[in-house]
Amino acid sequence: MNQEQLTTLLRTLLQFGGGIAVGRGWIDADTATALTGALVTLLVTGWGLYARRxxxxxxxxxxxxxxxxxxxxxxxxxxxxxxxxxxxx
Structure with a gap:
């Protein structure tokens, strides 16, 4: 799996989880968007560092x-x- 595919998968899974959290009232939509962006950035950066060792x-x-x-x-x-x-x- 290349980095672009990994990023797309992570973003989709996090958006799905964020949608559930927003739907249940645990967080608001802006928080879900911010968390998704932050987590994707951190995970892809970690993957990039690992793959490029x-x-x-x-x-x-x-x-x-x-x-x-x-x-x-x-x-x-x-x-x-x-x-x-x-x-x-």
């Missing part, structure tokens, strides 16, 4: 069929379950 970037590169070998530091190479990722010596 060194091991995540190397794993993404290893998944590309045209990539034959990747030399990485030993800790990163050990963290990636791919024969394409080799420790740099």
């Amino acid at each position: 060194n091991a995540g970037l190397v794993a993404s590169a290893a998944a590309v069929p045209a990539v034959k070998t990747i030399l990485a530091d030993p800790a990163t190479a050990q963290a990636i379950p791919s024969a394409k990722v080799q420790p740099a010596e």
Whole structure:
């Protein structure tokens, strides 16, 4: 799932939950909108930081069929379950 798909899913789920909360009178519509925007921003930022860590970037590169070998530091190479990722010596 890419970041755009994740953002859309989160926004839809939060809007659904916000609609229920507004319908039951727990919060007003403006609060639901503010909470949805804040939560989507925080969650997508967290996902972006996680996906762009060194091991995540190397794993993404290893998944590309045209990539034959990747030399990485030993800790990163050990963290990636791919024969394409080799420790740099």
